[in-house]
Amino acid sequence: MSRGARSRQRRTARSEPVKRRVFLSRIAAVYGISETKAEELFSVERRSSIRVNRLTERAPAQILEDVRRRGFEVEPIPWCPDAYFFFGAKHELGATELFQRGYVYIQNASSLVPVLALEPRPGDAILDVSAAPGGKAAHIASVVGGEAELWLNDAIKSRLVRLREVVETFRVEPHRITSFPGQYVDKFVDRRFDRILLDAQCTGEGRVDLRRPNALQFWSTKRINEYSRLQQRMLMASFKLLEPGGVLVYSTCTISPEENEAPVSHLLEHRPEARLEPIGVDVPQARPGLRSWSERRFHPEIQKTVRVEPTEFMEPFFVARIRKT
Secondary structure: OOHHHHHHHHHHHHHHHHHHHHHHHHHHHHHOOOHHHHHHHOOOOOOOEEEEOOOOOOOHHHHHHHHHHOOOOEEEOOOOOOEEEEOOOHHHHHOOHHHHOOOEEEEOHHHHHHHHHHOOOOOOEEEEOOOOOOHHHHHHHHHOOOOOEEEEEOOOHHHHHHHHHHHHHOOOOOOEEEOOOHHHHHHHOOOOEEEEEEEOOOOOHHHOOOOOOOOOOOOOHHHHHHHHHHHHHHHHHHHHOEEEEEEEEEEEOOOOOOOOHHHHHHHHHHOOOEEEEOOOOOOOOEEEOOOEEOOEEOOHHHHHOEEEOOOOOOOOEEEEEEEEO
8 A cells, every 4th residue: 555545544534533423413403313313323224125117018017926926025115106115135136137127126215206206297308417327217217108208417427328228228218318517407408398307416425324434435514515506506507497387306315404405495595486396295204304504594485395314214315396387
């Protein structure tokens, strides 16, 4: 190991306990719990779920029967059609043709919520602004039976490889695949959409597992604030591409209010034609968005947004459904 690498390793080791204290204090404040409870919630491996793909030649019931016949235990998710809590080993199901040939998609149950909140319909023009790796795009296509004009975009070109793989495997037929920067997407796209999904790039706090060494290696409040500014710009740009009467869903897999309530509140304060609506998904683990954080008070409508709380099956998630009047 070089001298520089050893120096970086020592700095990381010294900063980790400090980061951990700051991270836990913020989590405790968001959820109104003790730091001890926060540490427990983020020191677990959450279970996966599966979604049956309706775009294949096989009926959903046949696919589900095949899953069970192979010895995998599943339980229906009451609030999401075609989706099931999964009690087996994710890598074992991933090695079967059920996943590799696009019959079932493996994902955390929380990531099902944004597409349900979007409520895509056959015939809609739909833009997925940050589409990679493609799970939500595949979900949209399955919900509408492939009968929508689906435009998939992701700013990170290296992620398009995985996006194209998922699109091909899960029988999605996108109208276009592009790689425009999300914060400027309105400058590159010259049309409007009935539905827009902005599952924004974020710090990914919902996936932190504090049992792992260097779990917070890339986490910092500086990074949170950088993402917050990016997300604000992405949301403003995406909203410009929405047809009047259309719906935009903003979601993240992170916890920081700077990345969740703050960008949505900014949009509401600067775009009078933006209105929040209930997300329309009856998730038992959901609670309203925060009304304030630190010294900032958010727009009064912000409590129509939803925070999905962490459980055995659910990663923390934030979802807002926005209508352009």
